[in-house]
Amino acid sequence: MTPVLPERQYDTMLLNVGPSHPSTHGVLRVLVELDGEVIVRAMPDLGYLHRGIEKLCENRTYHQCIPLMNRLDYLAGEVNNFGFCLAVEKLLGIEVPKRAQYIRVIIAELTRIASHIFWLGTHAHDLGAMTPLFYGFREREKIMDLCEMVSGGRMFPAYFRIGGVAADLPEGFVPEALAFVKDFPTKWKDYDTLLTENPIWKKRTVGVGVMTREECLDYGWSGPMARGSGVDWDLRRDNPYSSYEDFDFNIPLGTREGDVYSRYLVRMQEMLESAKIVRQALEKLPKGDIKVDDPRISLPPKEKVYTDIAALINHFKLIQEGVTPPKGEVYQAIEAPKGEMGFYIVSDGSGRPWRVKIRRPSFVVLNATDKLARGRLLADLIALIGTMDIVLADVDC
Amino acid sequence: MHRAIEFLQERFPEDVQEVVEFRGDTTIVVNPKAIRAILTALRDAPEMGYKYLSMIAAVDYHPAEPRFGVVYNLYSHRYRDRLTLKCLLPGAAPVIDSVVSVFSTADFHEREAYDLMGIVFKGHPNLKRILLPEDFVGFPLRKEFPQRGQ
Incomplete structure (x- = not known):
């Protein structure tokens, strides 16, 4: 874990940034070799938050993995479950009912807005702008409240289930969510006014952390990180899942060279696009079931468990043994707020996954730290960590 | 049939060991010795365009032999499709060429x-x-490694 100290050729200095530093967004340590104020080398040191989620999954039923997945990228808790549930459903060869698909999209896109707001607030805060954080958290709080309405949880809703969602949307959710997304563009203007034309903000971000399109692909960048450099790719549009093809939305692309400012613009636009998707989903929300009608996958309704012996047995078996997908291996990726989030699941035909490999976008992006930071000033490193939008729980898994 | 199968069978006839289709995912099991050449070919051939390596996963198939699987997941932005390559390695000395x-x-x-x-x-x-x-x-993800500490 600890990087080996480089041989000192001339007067360079080693500086520890982190593991406990406000700008590292969690417990990330970057060992920086400095020549004066210029970075000669930056070596990220991870693992402080490693909980072994991939290993923990191997001893749990598929449903028991769901709360663990919340804790990957905890700023977008439910999106992780989106990917995991879709992967298990792919293993099982099922498709969830349309209503559940729409509900999932609504929650996922609201979460994307919340995640981007958090990124914006902390990123701006790191670079000296305090206000966006407070404005942003005003809206993020509303999204948290909406999550709480559907699931009782704010950060970790654990609301999605294999085969659907845990419960239908509560009464009053649709009008409140609609009011939020209708109002959001007005609120969004506050952030935009504070930063987009702000000369200090531009001084800190324009031309910093430039990645070309080819470099992005080489480093495995995805999501807004790649789109900031003009990679026209979004899994929601290009490999649609969960009815994303029903919605009309744009994929914002970086208009400039792929620098920190360009990625800022992309994420800002994405928030508006997400609000657009949520609005469409709420307005077109179909009626019907919220989970698949298959006793081997979905739990029976509670009143049946209390009155019907077959339903009770079914409930017991599903809790004890869990869903049992056939033997096989699948990979399912989704467009998480931070990029491509993928789940590679190996099933041996039992009720527990043989192997779960999680492709975490934050982990992949961090690989390019040295490339981005080399030759830049130390102060730019703070902007670079901010633009990467990493969550250390996602990096370390 | 996945478009990469024919390509690989033509370019690397000796090294394609098995093709598995499951739930729309195509996994091609290839010779570990050729992995670097195969990935380079898939990346550089314009008709393939796999310029993006999504992830590398290691799988322990204990007690099967060869025990370990190294899985490469590729994506082509031009054709918007995925390809999974798998190399099987012996349990005693799992060594494979790096593709950095x-x-x-x-x-x-x-x-x-x-x-x-x-x-x-x-x-x-x-x-x-x-x-x-x-x-x-x-190595904690190996199957013999306990879930709980002593």
Whole structure:
């Protein structure tokens, strides 16, 4: 874990940034070799938050993995479950009912807005702008409240289930969510006014952390990180899942060279696009079931468990043994707020996954730290960590 | 049939060992000795265009032999499709060529696979533990590693 100290050729200095530093967004340590104020080398040191989620999954039923997945990228808790549930459903060869698909999209896109707001607030805060954080958290709080309405949880809703969602949307959710997304563009203007034309903000971000399109692909960048450099790719549009093809939305692309400012613009636009998707989903929300009608996958309704012996047995078996997908291996990726989030699941035909490999976008992006930071000033490193939008729980898994 | 199957069978007739289709995913099992050449060919051939390595996963198939699987997941932005390659490695000495020279992103993925599963990537510029402390003993994602500590 600890990087080996480089041989000192001339007067360079080693500086520890982190593991406990406000700008590292969690417990990330970057060992920086400095020549004066210029970075000669930056070596990220991870693992402080490693909980072994991939290993923990191997001893749990598929449903028991769901709360663990919340804790990957905890700023977008439910999106992780989106990917995991879709992967298990792919293993099982099922498709969830349309209503559940729409509900999932609504929650996922609201979460994307919340995640981007958090990124914006902390990123701006790191670079000296305090206000966006407070404005942003005003809206993020509303999204948290909406999550709480559907699931009782704010950060970790654990609301999605294999085969659907845990419960239908509560009464009053649709009008409140609609009011939020209708109002959001007005609120969004506050952030935009504070930063987009702000000369200090531009001084800190324009031309910093430039990645070309080819470099992005080489480093495995995805999501807004790649789109900031003009990679026209979004899994929601290009490999649609969960009815994303029903919605009309744009994929914002970086208009400039792929620098920190360009990625800022992309994420800002994405928030508006997400609000657009949520609005469409709420307005077109179909009626019907919220989970698949298959006793081997979905739990029976509670009143049946209390009155019907077959339903009770079914409930017991599903809790004890869990869903049992056939033997096989699948990979399912989704467009998480931070990029491509993928789940590679190996099933041996039992009720527990043989192997779960999680492709975490934050982990992949961090690989390019040295490339981005080399030759830049130390102060730019703070902007670079901010633009990467990493969550250390996602990096370390 | 996946478009890469024919391509690989033509270019690397000796090295394509098996093709598995499951739930719309295509996995091609290839000879580990040829992995670097195969990935380079898939990346550089314009009709393939697999310029993006999504992830590398290591799988322990214990007690099967060959025991370990190293899985490469590729994506083509031009054709919007995925391809999974798998190499099987013996349990005694799981060694495979590093592909960092083909995809820079492989750096962290390979270090993670080494750290947690003990796969050795020959030619990796900095093959050290990444998530666990350097003095950690054992490879926790292997099946013999207990779920709970002593």
